[in-house]
Amino acid sequence: MEYTSNADLRARADAVLARLVGDATGTARLREDQWRAIEALVADRRRALVVQRTGWGKSAVYFVATSLLRARGSGPTVIVSPLLALMRNQVDAAGRAGIHARTINSANTEEWEAVQAEIAAGDVDVLLVSPERLNNPDFRDQVLPKLSAATGLLVVDEAHCISDWGHDFRPDYRRLRTMLADLPPGVPVLATTATANARVTADVAEQLGTGGASDALVLRGPLDRESLSLGVLRLPDAAHRMAWLADHLDDLPGSGIVYTLTVAAAEEVTAFLRQRGHAVASYTGKTENAERQQAEDDLLANRVKALVATSALGMGFDKPDLGFVVHLGSPSSPIAYYQQVGRAGRGVDHAEVLLLPGKEDEAIWQYFASLAFPSEDLVRRTLDVLARADGPLSLPALEPLVELRRSRLETMLKVLDVDGAVRRVKGGWIATGQPWSYDSDRYAWVARQRAAEQQAMREYAATTECRMEFLQRQLDDEGAKPCGRCDNCAGPRFTSGLSPAALDAARSDLGRAGVEVEPRRMWPTGLPAIGIDLKGRIPAGEQALPGRALGRLSDIGWGNRLRPLLAPQTPDHAVPDDVARAVVDVLADWARGPGGWASGASDAPPRPVGVVTVASRSRPRLIRSLGTRIAEVGRLPLLGSVEYAGDAPRSPRSNSAQRLKSLDGALTVPPELASALAEADGPVLLVDDFTETGWTLAVATRLLRKSGARGVLPLVLAVQG
Structure with a gap:
């Protein structure tokens, strides 16, 4: 189908938009910049880069353009899209406009052959592809060339991911260079993002081949979100933040998202809010696909008040009436923060955005x-x-x-x-x-950029000027001006008041000590290749029993206490009294709990008969004093230490095989400890300060078991994760 004029094309474009948004009256009209982009793609077959705020309607551009191009006989639109949540939303949206969309991603491998057959038959209007697929050998070598030859429109969604200057760089996206180079002449290309400053915009344009002397259309709009009311509320500690949220969650409009910086924090907050009677669900990188889908559906249908989420939900979740976004902890980048808060207020007049910064934020930034x-x-x-x-x-x-x-x-x-x-x-x-x-x-520049972004987030939390204007300036928005809505422009909308009951409950919850330490059961693959003759399952007689830790370093409860205690720059000293008491509580709960030696369970291990420590070059006083305190309270003998045969191995943040290589032959059981183990009629507690990979505990356990220990129960102050 050809269009007699641009006026005819515009009328047809508006008609598609009406179907897309469910407007039965047919009165829906494209914004002028939306129309300019569609005109460039359909009428002029140009390349376009659209940088517009979340909620502006970027997806409407490519769905309307797809419908018009398909009517002209063009091949299917290929959308490179980063998240499964985005894909599911867009498949549903396309269907409303009569556009048949399919996806190829890691969650639907069983459908790939059928999808490729539908594409070959011409039955697919839109194919959504995850960026990881672009460099899968089979897809890259067999599917991608045919797809490039047949594509009617290429769309790069969340295009800031292409740029390593951006906040969410993904190297798979840069594979698009190959696809762009293989596109037939005249195939239009659309790149879209809501979160790109001037540097990222220029970089994306260059990488897409839309910069320099080309005739590409770049549409960059103002980034103010008139529905968002931004605020910051500083509270003394994690317990106050959790209690405040429990008391005030129902005061926030509609349903929304509570972002945390770590998986552990998301799980802690979800459990606490449920205990306080709130309908919430957790959404993290560790959430199974089916559970993610259920959580998304529950939020879309307002069956939950909030998703408690990490950045795994960051891009692409489309709920126009999302009423609030709360951050328990500050993201490290104002650009990432703007992107996340942009999920709210897309289809409502007012949405609340609140940042509750925490003292653990900086340590988490440093880790990442x-x-x-x-x-x-x-x-x-x-x-x-x-x-x-x-x-x-x-x-x-x-x-x-x-x-x-x-x-x-x-x-x-x-x-x-x-x-x-x-x-x-x-x-x-x-x-x-x-x-x-x-x-x-380049890598040094990126590191400096990250440091500058972290400083900007400190300044955002502290500023007395307009918060929306601050974010707009971080994204190089020339139209930045005071919003008149944020807590600095219009006054605070929330106070720090909370109920004693909620605070007591939060303190109790965060103060509850004890995390299970799952023992290693399999040797990592590839050990023979580095000269270690171990493979397969660790024999049962050489495995540790399930152990315990006081807390996780990423916890917002005990993590905040343990991080400074175990920081490399902290001087070695005896275990603090509060930490020692908490470890004793962990032991008591462990003994009485399911599978504990005092539980009466048929498969419970015998009561420990002694304490063994792991030698340390960096914290000998801490570990020795911890082992002594445990032995005294439990009325157990301190049997000795697993020692280092030479210098303690360095502990790089590496993989399991390399960690085992560094431990190979490094640990030894002294003769006096071996003699004590031979006489001990039961398992021993193996005490260390910290475990990240679990391999020091596994190697020490193996040596203790080979030296006669009847069983080994690991006990550490902290685990990473």
Whole structure:
């Protein structure tokens, strides 16, 4: 179908919009910038970059353009979309406009063949693809070339992910260069985002090939959200923040999102709010897909007051009447913060946005900052391993050979793939042999940018000026001006008042000590490749029994007490009294709880008959005093320590195989301890300060069991995670 004029095209575009938004009267009209983008894509077959606030209607642009292009006989629209939540929302939205949309992502592998058959038959109008698919060997080599040749419109949603200057860089997105290069001439391209400052906008435009001397259309609108009322409320500690939320959650309009910085905090807050009678659900990176879907559906249908979520919910969740967003803890970037709060108030006149910063925020920022792009030395070693390999190496096979955890290793390989130094093929990864240089200037700049963003969030929480104007300026919005709605412009809408009952309950909940420490049961793969003759299941007679920790370092309760105690710069000293008392409480609860030695359960282990500590070079007084206090309270003998045979191994934040390599032969059971174990008629408590991978406990346990221990019950102050 051809359109006789732009007026005819505009009329048809408005008609599609009416179907999309469910307007039976047919009076819905596109915004002028929406129309300008659609006109560029459909009439002029140009490339467009749209940077507009959340709720502006970016998805309407590509759905309306798709309908018009398909009517002209164009191939299907391909939307590269980062999150499953976004995909589900957009499939539903497309259906309202009579557009048949399908997805290919990690959650629907069983449908891929059927989807590809529908595409080949011309029955699919929109295909939503996760960025990870773009570099899957089968998809990249077999599906992507055909798809590129047939595509009628390419859409890059949440396009700030392309930029490593942005707050949510994803190397898979940079694979789009290949797809762009393979598109036939005249295929329009649309990139959209709500969260890009001037630097990110320029970078995205350049990477998409829409910068320089091209005739691309760049539409950048004002970022003020007139429905949002921003505020900050400072409260003394985590207990006050949780109690305040429990008391005031029902005062917030409609239903909404409570963001936390960690999975542990999300689970803690969810459990507490449920105890206080609130209908809430948890949504994190560890939530199963089916549970995520149920949580999203419950919020969309207002069956829950809030989702308590990490940034796993960050992009793409579409609920126009979302009434509030509360952050228990400050994100490290004002751009990320703007993106998250933008979920609220899209289809209502007023929504509340409240930040409750916590003293643990900075420690969490520092932890995530430590996971940045690896050093040049680690990258070079990885390239050398791949170059010497006889064939492709899978991630499990490569991981033991380098000092990187799998998630960081995979991200690094994806960046190297984009740079041309490695390539993902069937069976794993190979080195290409192409020259490659470590861009230290760029990585240093990114690190400085992250530090500047963290400082900006400190300033946002402290500013006495307009908060919306502050965020707009962080995103280089030339139209930034005082909003007249935030707590600084219009006065605070919330006080710090809360009920004693809620505060007591929060303190009790956060003060409840004890986290189960699950023992290692399988040796990591690939150990023989690094000279360690261990594989498969750890024999039952060499495994630890389930253990306990006082808390997690990421907890907003005990984590806040344990982080400074175990910080590298903290001087070594005897265990503090409050910590020792809490450990005794953990032991008492452990003994009486399910499976505890005092529970009377048929499979319960015998009562411990002694205490063994793990030697430490950095905290010998802390661990020795902790072991002594436990022995005294439990009226148990302190049998001795598992010692280091030489220097204590360094403990890099690495993978399991490398940690085991550093421990191989490093620990020993002294003869006097071995003699005591031979005479002990029962399990022993194995005491350490901290466990991250669990392998020090596993190796120490194996040595103790081989030396005659009847069983080992690990007990540590903290676990990571």
